[in-house]
Amino acid sequence: MYFAKGHGTGNDFVVLPDPDGGIELTPQLVSTLCARHFGIGADGVLRVVRSAKHPDAARYAGDAEWFMDYHNADGSVAEMCGNGVRVFARYLTSYGLVHATRFPIATRAGLVTVDVAANEVSAEMTRPVVGGASAARLGEREYPGTTADVGNPHLVCPVDDVSTVDLSEPPILDATVFPESANVEFIAGAEPVAGADLHVRMRVYERGSAETLSCGTGACAVAAVALGTAGLDTGTVAVDLPGGRLTIAIDRDRCVLTGPALIVATGDVLV
Numbered sequence: 001m002y003f004a005k006g007h008g009t010g011n012d013f014v015v016l017p018d019p020d021g022g023i024e025l026t027p028q029l030v031s032t033l034c035a036r037h038f039g040i041g042a043d044g045v046l047r048v049v050r051s052a053k054h055p056d057a058a059r060y061a062g063d064a065e066w067f068m069d070y071h072n073a074d075g076s077v078a079e080m081c082g083n084g085v086r087v088f089a090r091y092l093t094s095y096g097l098v099h100a101t102r103f104p105i106a107t108r109a110g111l112v113t114v115d116v117a118a119n120e121v122s123a124e125m126t127r128p129v130v131g132g133a134s135a136a137r138l139g140e141r142e143y144p145g146t147t148a149d150v151g152n153p154h155l156v157c158p159v160d161d162v163s164t165v166d167l168s169e170p171p172i173l174d175a176t177v178f179p180e181s182a183n184v185e186f187i188a189g190a191e192p193v194a195g196a197d198l199h200v201r202m203r204v205y206e207r208g209s210a211e212t213l214s215c216g217t218g219a220c221a222v223a224a225v226a227l228g229t230a231g232l233d234t235g236t237v238a239v240d241l242p243g244g245r246l247t248i249a250i251d252r253d254r255c256v257l258t259g260p261a262l263i264v265a266t267g268d269v270l271v
């Protein structure tokens, strides 16, 4: 089976071109492909399938030719992946499946418009919906936070120093607030940088993938919560993750996520 491997700020994906939806992408196949030592290794799988050929996306077929069928490393399906959709766009343009530089992609969270440039890919999504208070427990410690919906669920927890948070085990969440679990971001303020209203550092424990080097939707959730905490309704936030920097611009209705997105290898996997 042909595959490509790509990443966006170190959030890495196996890309599986399957235009007509012929591959039986079971949770077991996904976790085998994503296994770090026994497979290719990745945080998730991006199946490249025509919207018209996938039941979750057929309603978008008139608007977007391609559907990002995203799966977490443990085989679970998620609504949206911000870094994933940027890598997906890079794959489509690099391999001649799309000739435009700005175009829509169908996702389980709706249509996302991407802008593909030489060094960066931007993904334009709807503005995150910031919710109420909740908390995450790690060992004996409880981390208060704020919920945010970016198509997928997030909890954003401010801390003094992100480097001291132990993410070796999954955070325990309130199942009444997050019946489908959530991605948990830990953030701390950072020194001002040019071109951004706010600058934060972030680490993330992703639902279905454990700690990752970056999470695009997580960075959008963080930007929306951080702007709200600063008393701003709109603005630009630079988010530094272990895998690099993402920049998020939030206006009245939109959230634009920008950062590097690369295809680094192609090959055949024998499964």
Ligand SMILES: N[C@@H](CCC[C@H](N)C(=O)O)C(=O)O
Pocket: 011, 072, 077, 078, 079, 080, 081, 082, 083, 084, 152, 153, 183, 206, 207, 208, 209, 212, 214, 215, 216, 217, 218
């Ligand atoms: N890494 C992604 C988010 C992937 C989905 C997430 N783990 C979930 O289950 O919601 C991103 O860049 O947004």
